[in-house]
Every structure is written in C-alpha cells, then in structure tokens.
Amino acid sequence: MANKDIGFKVRKGTVHAIVGENGAGKSTLMKILYGVQRPDEGTIQIDGREVHLHSPSDAIAEGIGMVFQHFQLADNFTVLENVVLGAEKLHGIGEDARAEIRRISDDYGLDIEPDALVADLGVGARQRIEILKVLYRGAKIIILDEPTAVLVPQEVDELFDNLRELKSEGLTVLFISHKLDEVLSVADSITVIRRGTTVDTVDPSSVNARQLAELMVGAELPTPQTEESTVTDRVVLRTEDIVLAGVGTGRNVLDGISLTIHAGEVLGIAGVEGNGQAELVEVIMGMREPTSGLVFLGDTDISDWRTREIREAGVAYIPEDRQRHALLLEAPLWENRILGHQTEEPNVRGFIINAAGAKADTERIVKEYDVRTPSINVKAGSLSGGNQQKLIVGREMSHQPKVLVAAHPTRGVDVGAQSSIWDIIRQARRDGLAVLLISADLEELIGLSDTIEVILRGRLTGTFDPDTVTAEDLGAAMTGAASGPEETR
Amino acid sequence: MSTFSPRKLLLAVAAPVLALVVAFLVTSAILLLLGDPVVEVWQTILSWPKPRQLVQIVNGATVYYLSAVAVAVGFRMNLFNIGVDGQYRVAVFAGAAFAGQAWFPGPLNVLLTIVVAMVAGGLWASIAAYLKIRRGISEVISTIMLNAIATGVVQWLLLKVAVKQQGSNTISTKPIPESSQLSGLGLIPGATNKVYTLILLAVLVGVLYWFVINKTRFGFDLRATGRSESAAVASGVKVPRMVVTTMIASGALAGLIGMPLLFGQDHSYGTTFQAGLGFAGIGIALLGRNHPLGIAAAALLWSFLDVQSNALQIRAGVASEVVFIIQGVILFAVVIAYELIRRADVRLEQQRVARELSATRSDAPTPEGATA
Numbered sequence: 044m045a046n047k048d049i050g051f052k053v054r055k056g057t058v059h060a061i062v063g064e065n066g067a068g069k070s071t072l073m074k075i076l077y078g079v080q081r082p083d084e085g086t087i088q089i090d091g092r093e094v095h096l097h098s099p100s101d102a103i104a105e106g107i108g109m110v111f112q113h114f115q116l117a118d119n120f121t122v123l124e125n126v127v128l129g130a131e132k133l134h135g136i137g138e139d140a141r142a143e144i145r146r147i148s149d150d151y152g153l154d155i156e157p158d159a160l161v162a163d164l165g166v167g168a169r170q171r172i173e174i175l176k177v178l179y180r181g182a183k184i185i186i187l188d189e190p191t192a193v194l195v196p197q198e199v200d201e202l203f204d205n206l207r208e209l210k211s212e213g214l215t216v217l218f219i220s221h222k223l224d225e226v227l228s229v230a231d232s233i234t235v236i237r238r239g240t241t242v243d244t245v246d247p248s249s250v251n252a253r254q255l256a257e258l259m260v261g262a263e264l265p266t267p268q269t270e271e272s273t274v275t276d277r278v279v280l281r282t283e284d285i286v287l288a289g290v291g292t293g294r295n296v297l298d299g300i301s302l303t304i305h306a307g308e309v310l311g312i313a314g315v316e317g318n319g320q321a322e323l324v325e326v327i328m329g330m331r332e333p334t335s336g337l338v339f340l341g342d343t344d345i346s347d348w349r350t351r352e353i354r355e356a357g358v359a360y361i362p363e364d365r366q367r368h369a370l371l372l373e374a375p376l377w378e379n380r381i382l383g384h385q386t387e388e389p390n391v392r393g394f395i396i397n398a399a400g401a402k403a404d405t406e407r408i409v410k411e412y413d414v415r416t417p418s419i420n421v422k423a424g425s426l427s428g429g430n431q432q433k434l435i436v437g438r439e440m441s442h443q444p445k446v447l448v449a450a451h452p453t454r455g456v457d458v459g460a461q462s463s464i465w466d467i468i469r470q471a472r473r474d475g476l477a478v479l480l481i482s483a484d485l486e487e488l489i490g491l492s493d494t495i496e497v498i499l500r501g502r503l504t505g506t507f508d509p510d511t512v513t514a515e516d517l518g519a520a521m522t523g524a525a526s527g528p529e530e531t532r
Numbered sequence: 533m534s535t536f537s538p539r540k541l542l543l544a545v546a547a548p549v550l551a552l553v554v555a556f557l558v559t560s561a562i563l564l565l566l567g568d569p570v571v572e573v574w575q576t577i578l579s580w581p582k583p584r585q586l587v588q589i590v591n592g593a594t595v596y597y598l599s600a601v602a603v604a605v606g607f608r609m610n611l612f613n614i615g616v617d618g619q620y621r622v623a624v625f626a627g628a629a630f631a632g633q634a635w636f637p638g639p640l641n642v643l644l645t646i647v648v649a650m651v652a653g654g655l656w657a658s659i660a661a662y663l664k665i666r667r668g669i670s671e672v673i674s675t676i677m678l679n680a681i682a683t684g685v686v687q688w689l690l691l692k693v694a695v696k697q698q699g700s701n702t703i704s705t706k707p708i709p710e711s712s713q714l715s716g717l718g719l720i721p722g723a724t725n726k727v728y729t730l731i732l733l734a735v736l737v738g739v740l741y742w743f744v745i746n747k748t749r750f751g752f753d754l755r756a757t758g759r760s761e762s763a764a765v766a767s768g769v770k771v772p773r774m775v776v777t778t779m780i781a782s783g784a785l786a787g788l789i790g791m792p793l794l795f796g797q798d799h800s801y802g803t804t805f806q807a808g809l810g811f812a813g814i815g816i817a818l819l820g821r822n823h824p825l826g827i828a829a830a831a832l833l834w835s836f837l838d839v840q841s842n843a844l845q846i847r848a849g850v851a852s853e854v855v856f857i858i859q860g861v862i863l864f865a866v867v868i869a870y871e872l873i874r875r876a877d878v879r880l881e882q883q884r885v886a887r888e889l890s891a892t893r894s895d896a897p898t899p900e901g902a903t904a
Contacts, residue, residue, distance in 0.1 A: 351768030
C-alpha cells in the first residue's frame with residue numbers, strides 16, 4: 044500500500060504545500076488527485092461535493108490542473124500551439140485562442156507572448172507556459188509537482204510572485220516540494236506526509252524549516268556540512284581546454300573547460316541546467332568525443348579511452364538521470380548491480396556472468412547502503428527514487444574508485460537518502476577520492492564542495508569558495524547577472 | 533521469493549493461452565459469418581495428427597525454430613531484423629551452390645556448407661548493420677528493402693549457375709552429392725518419412741542461444757542495450773559494435789534456416805524452395821517471447837496449424853488459408869496480451885514492494901520515536 048489515511052483540507056484561494064520524502068506517497072497522492080490512479084478507499088471532495096476521478100480528463104473537467112516536474116512542451120511549436128494542443132475545442136486555434144492566452148497572461152502576470160517559439164524560451168518561461176496551459180483549460184485548482192527543482196533562486200522568486208497572483212485571483216494552488224525554505228516562504232498552510240500518511244498540517248508562521256524537516260523524516264535534519272579540508276596536492280582528474288562544438292554553426296557547447304581535481308577534493312559545478320554540465324560529464328566519461336581538449340586520470344591521458352575502460356580504471360559514475368542512464372528498470376536489482384561493471388569482479392568470471400557472486404554482493408550493498416527492498420530479485424523500477432539511488436551509489440562505491448563523477452546525486456530522493464548519500468560522499472572524500480559534483484541544489488554544492496566553479500554557456504565563469512559564497516551570489520553568477528538580486532527570503 | 537515463482541510462471545502462460553482462446557473465438561465468428569462449417573473446421577484442425585503428419589510438424593517446427601531464434605537475437609536488443617527472409621535465401625543459395633560442387637567428401641561437405649551459409653547470411657545482414665551505424669538508417673526499412681534485393685539477386689545468380697531439371701520447368705542449383713544428403717532420423721514410430729537430421733542443429737542453436745544471452749557478458753550487454761540503450765551506453769557498452777555483432781549473428785543464424793531443407797529434403801536450391809520462412813520467424817519469436825523454450829512451443833504450434841490445415845479443403849470444404857486468419861489473430865492477441873500482462877506485472881510488483889516494506893516498517897521499532 045503506497046498510501047493510507049491521507050487526509051487534508053485545502054482552502055480556496057490559498058497556496059497549500061505538501062511536503063514529504065520521496066517515497067512518502069506524494070506522487071501517488073498526486074496521481075490520485077489528477078485521476079491517473081484510483082484510490083482503493085476514501086473520497087475526494089471539491090467545494091464539499093464528492094468527485095470521482097477516473098482519468099485526467101475527469102480531473103480537468105472538475106477544474107483540477109497539473110503542472111508536471113518535467114515540462115510537456117513541444118520545442119518546435121509556438122506558445123500558442125503548445126497551449127491549444129489537445130484543447131482545440133475551447134477557443135479554436137486562431138485569433139480567439141491568442142486573445143485568451145493574452146488575457147490569462149495579463150490577468151495573472153505571467154508575461155507570455157503567444158507567438159514566441161518555445162525553443163527560444165528559458166526554463167522559467169516554460170514553466171509559466173505550463174501554468175498557463177492548465178489555466179487555459181479552466182483549472183481552479185493547480186497542482187505543481189516540485190516546480191522549483193529546475194529553477195535558479197531568481198526564477199523561484201518570480202514563480203512565487205506568480206503563485207501569489209494566482210492566489211489573489213481566487214485560485215487554489217497545491218504545491219509539492221521538499222525544499223522547505225521555499226515551502227515556508229510561499230505556502231499558507233503545509234501538510235506533511237510521511238510513509239503514506241499525513242503526519243500533520245501546520246501553519247508556516249508557527250514552524251521553522253528544521254521543525255518541518257523533523258516532522259517529515261521523524262528524525263534530525265541533515266545538513267550538508269564539510270569538515271576540515273582533506274584536499275591533497277595529488278592531482279587525480281584533470282581536463283585541459285575541452286571544447287565541444289555545437290550542432291551546425293551554433294556556439295560551442297563546451298568552450299575551453301580546464302579543471303583540476305585533487306585526491307580528497309570535491310569540486311562542485313554550479314550552473315543552470317543546459318549550460319554544458321551534462322556534456323562535460325559525457326566527455327569525461329568517454330560517452331562523447333570532444334572537438335578538442337584532453338582528459339587526464341592521474342598522469343594518464345584517457346581522452347581516447349572508451350567508457351568501459353574509463354570505468355574500469357576507477358572512475359565511478361552517478362548519472363544525472365538515474366532511470367535512463369543508471370538502471371535497467373525492468374531488470375532485477377542484482378542485474379542492475381552488474382550494470383556498469385560488466386567486466387569486473389564479482390560480477391563476472393571471464394566471459395561468463397557470475398550470477399551468484401553478483402547476487403551475494405547485491406545483498407551486501409542492500410544491507411550496507413540501506414536500500415529498502417523486500418528482495419534483490421524485484422525489478423529496479425519497483426523501488427522508490429531514493430532507494431534506487433542508494434543502490435546506484437552503493438554499486439559505484441564498490442569498485443575502489445579513484446574518482447567519482449556525481450551528477451545531481453540527490454535529485455528527487457528523500458531527505459533520509461539524501462543525508463546518507465552526502466555522508467557517503469564525505470566519507471569517500473576523507474578516503475582520498477576526487478569528486479566532481481554537479482548539482483542544481485546550491486546548498487548541496489556549498490555544503491559539500493571544496494571549490495565551486497560556475498558554468499555558463501559552456502564556459503567556466505567563476506570560482507567560488509563555498510565557505511564565503513551565498514546561494515544568491517551563485518545564482519547571479521549562474522544567470523550571468525552582473526550582481527545578485529537584492530530581495531531574499 | 534525466487535526468480536521462478538509460480539506467479540511469474542502463471543503470468544508467462546496466461547498470455548499465450550488467452551491469445552489462443554481469442555483466436556479460436558474470432559476465427560469461429562468469421563467462419564460463422566461466412567457460413568462455413570465451424571465444427572468440421574475445428575475437428576479437422578484439432579484432430580490428433582497421424583505419425584506421418586507428426587513428422588511433418590516436427591520438421592516444419594525445426595525450420596521455424598531456427599528462423600525465430602535468428603529474429604529473437606535481434607529482438608533482445610530492440611533490433612528489428614525484418615530481413616531474415618532475404619538473409620536465409622541468400623545463404624541457402626550460397627550453401628546449395630557450394631554443396632553442389634562436392635569439393636569435399638560427405639559430412640565435411642555438410643559442415644562446410646553450413647559455415648558458408650552462415651557467412652553468406654551474416655554478410656548480407658551486415659549491409660543493414662553498416663547502414664544503421666554509419667548512416668543512421670533504420671534497420672526495419674533497410675532489411676525490408678534488402679529482402680526485395682535478395683530475391684532479385686538470388687534469382688539472377690540462379691539463372692547463371694542453374695541446371696535444368698529433366699521434364700520440368702523448374703531450375704535449380706546442382707544437386708548435392710548423395711554422400712552429403714542426410715536421410716533423417718526415425719524418431720517417430722509408424723511414420724514412413726523421417727525427421728530432419730539437422731533437428732540436432734536446431735537443438736544446439738537453442739542451447740547456445742540460451743547460454744549466450746543469459747549467461748555471458750556479451751548476452752548481458754545485449755539485453756542491457758535492448759532494455760535501455762541510454763543506460764547501456766553509460767555502462768560502457770559500445771552500442772554501434774553491438775548493433776553490428778548482433779545483426780551479423782542474426783544473419784548468420786538466418787543462414788541456418790534453409791539447411792535442414794537443403795540436406796534433408798530438396799538437395800538443391802531452386803524455384804520451388806520454400807519461401808516466407810523469415811517472416812514466419814518474426815511472429816513465432818513474438819509468440820515465444822524470445823525465450824528458447826517458448827519459441828520451440830510456438831514453432832510447434834505454428835507447424836501444427838500448417839500441417840493440420842492441409843486437410844481442410846477435403847474434409848471441411850474450406851480453403852486451408854483459413855489457418856492464416858488463425859495465426860494472424862493469435863499474433864495480434866498475444867502481442868496485446870503480453871503488453872497488458874507486462875503492465876499488470878509491473879504494477880503488482882510495485883504494490884507488493886510497497887506493501888512488504890510498510891509491513892516490515894511497522895514491525896520494526898521506530899528508533900526515532902516518531903509520532904504519526
């Protein structure tokens with residue numbers, strides 16, 4: 044049972060936040076509210092009237108709109124085309140629709156131009172289009188699933204202004220997040236879910252982030268805090284002037300990236316998504332051939348090595364998208380333990396897969412890294428995000444790595460898993476591992492890194508000392524703004 | 533909980549059984565609509581075959597099995613080799629032309645012919661592999677085109693090397709020497725005809741297929757690529773190389789399809805050589821879920837329907853082509869059923885994991901002393 048006894052009330056014209064660990068049942072709850080999944084028991088009432096939601100179209104008919112974490116927009120379409128797609132009957136696809144989009148945009152301060160091409164727009168604008176899409180379909184209740192995960196602080200502030208606007212127009216917003224400061228700053232009321240049940244509904248003015256987190260995990264709040272420096276002067280990973288040309292005649296995706304990571308050092312890369320971080324990781328991991336530039340592991344030039352050789356040489360890899368790049372969702376856990384280490388002990392003996400060895404070692408990983416699963420034979424896709432990630436981290440740490448390339452290692456995982464992954468990275472750092480940490484979570488970067496580099500449009504544009512930098516400074520550097528914004532929480 | 537739980541077995545068997553039932557109902561409905569004798573048709577098809585027909589069924593299944601395994605190798609890594617048909621034609625032609633020359637004595641001639649056929653099938657398939665990795669052309673399109681080209685090429689070459697058979701219009705390659713013909717195995721008592729000797733080849737292929745796919749590193753890489761190409765790349769699999777290797781392996785296996793027929797029955801390749809085997813393999817691989825035993829069962833079923841339908845015209849007065857409707861509906865139904873059952877399986881397992889975890893959690897003392 045994913046959820047039981049979830050109960051909460053949302054007042055009209057408020058922003059109501061739902062917080063909880065991943066795997067606590069937030070996603071299931073959202074699916075039920077949006078009609079994707081049906082509850083076994085219990086009822087949903089809107090304005091005191093019981094509703095039965097069998098499908099998303101039922102939910103839309105009842106005025107419930109959903110903005111997903113991953114945007115569902117066609118890049119090569121204009122805003123107008125994206126908005127009317129699937130809702131052509133409402134206002135047609137022409138002038139009426141355009142007028143309606145302008146009206147909604149003006150009413151709620153969304154600042155959206157109907158004829159702009161989505162491909163030209165930034166993340167913040169895309170999110171506003173998603174909100175506009177649900178408003179266009181007549182939503183009175185808007186559910187936002189982790190809307191700030193992809194935004195920089197400045198964009199988050201803009202989003203919150205939009206939400207306040209929506210609220211003042213009498214709409215109701217359900218805001219799902221596990222970023223507690225944000226929840227506290229924007230919500231009128233907060234419901235905490237833990238292990239599939241509602242723990243409490245609290246007033247944001249009566250709690251602080253720490254208390255809220257303790258409600259959420261039932262334990263103490265983890266904070267990413269580096270201890271004294273363990274940085275040595277032994278260089279483990281070095282890149283030299285990596286350039287990756289863009290498609291066609293566009294600007295370079297990576298433009299002269301030179302990094303040095305020492306044993307015992309965590310080098311954090313901060314940047315708005317899509318500024319070359321993913322490509323940098325792929326170049327280092329040998330999955331993409333750079334146009335020019337070199338990568339060294341210790342003193343060895345590994346620029347021409349293939350992914351498998353690089354991994355065998357001791358580069359552990361936690362990919363940014365675990366479902367697409369780190370797991371076979373339909374394969375059992377023990378086969379996933381083999382993935383990425385198909386040529387290494389204890390997974391193989393010569394050319395033959397050593398199932399017994401891999402299974403025994405999976406049991407060990409499950410135990411040591413606290414992967415919550417009934418068995419190592421269940422499919423990886425059946426586990427919650429946090430447990431999937433713990434399995435991946437456990438696997439990658441099991442081959443005496445020299446370097447860890449971690450892209451968003453705690454994205455979408457619960458607070459408990461997050462703190463244990465941070466602990467693992469810290470421990471590895473003490474043991475002399477060189478870590479390349481790419482993250483959108485600025486607190487994670489500040490808390491774990493020894494050095495932070497900012498990447499903007501494929502260039503490293505600034506080096507920061509995590510002891511002195513603030514999230515706002517980083518945010519400004521990441522967006523290329525001359526100075527940080529004045530207003531903070 | 534083991535990998536071989538009864539639940540999994542049940543789910544694995546449910547879909548084909550469901551598909552057979554649906555095929556039975558749909559075909560019956562069509563027969564009824566057209567006023568054909570439903571009862572007689574099913575009596576004919578479902579009657580117990582005579583020994584001679586049993587041999588035909590086994591022989592047919594042998595050929596189908598090889599074809600389906602050739603297709604299944606590609607399927608396991610999401611590579612749709614629709615070109616098995618062309619590959620087996622090219623291969624069997626090359627094999628027959630080689631064997632007919634009788635450069636080597638008896639059994640050695642057989643062995644070398646098999647090698648020649650595998651090389652020919654593999655080479656033909658490598659064209660599609662090359663086009664896919666160098667030019668990004670979908671293997672589905674290129675293999676379909678190559679099927680048509682194979683037909684033409686083989687026809688053209690056949691005319692060059694053919695010997696005219698006396699008293700008939702058919703042409704064929706030079707017959708293979710008697711010492712290299714395989715007379716067959718008398719496995720089924722009471723039958724005058726014999727089971728292809730090369731059924732042993734099919735068994736060997738099945739065992740090797742199972743072993744390579746499930747037990748070796750190569751097989752793991754292949755399955756990983758099939759399940760998630762992006763994850764395979766990140767894990768260090770060189771996907772282009774896998775595409776080439778798998779496509780060539782699939783083509784080489786396709787090269788085996790014609791061998792039982794060549795050595796056990798036709799003894800030459802000519803205009804009357806059985807066609808369409810590659811396409812049947814696609815359906816049989818789907819029905820057998822790419823599993824070595826599943827494919828065997830599917831191949832037997834297909835061959836059973838083929839053989840049993842021969843008597844339809846005489847016994848029920850219905851064209852034997854009605855069997856194509858049955859086979860087609862089975863395929864449709866089974867593909868749908870597999871997908872439904874796969875989704876149900878994923879959902880059930882997710883629920884079960886959540887349930888078992890919440891059960892163990894409430895049993896365990898909560899050290900945090902959390903209040904819910």
